[in-house]
Amino acid sequence: MRLLRYLVEKRIAGDESALRETSIALEVFRRDPATYDPRTDPIVRVTIGRLRARLDSHYADRETPPILRIVLPKGHYAPEFVAVAGSARAPHGRAVLRT
Secondary structure (H helix, E strand, C coil), X not given: CHHHHHHHHHHHHCCHHHHCHXXXXXXXXXXXXXXXCCCCCCHHHHHHHHHHXXXXXXXXXXXXXXXXXXXXXXXXXXCEEEECCCCCCCCCCCCCCCC
């Protein structure tokens, strides 16, 4: 939950530098900046992979599709917000995100 919230908040804020592996490890997983090495500590990559699987499972189990879906493309840590075609409800506002 903390990882997903962090990714979404940083994406909405447009903080692309916070959506890098080292930044995520230091801020979300509280790794020590003096000793963290992404080559030997795969916490971010492993947890992002699990989060992708959980999001896919969450959306697959829904009876009615949501208006908006959060997608974590492979090879990236920045979430994308995808409007779902055929959703039952119309959106009430607009969300504008920088790409």
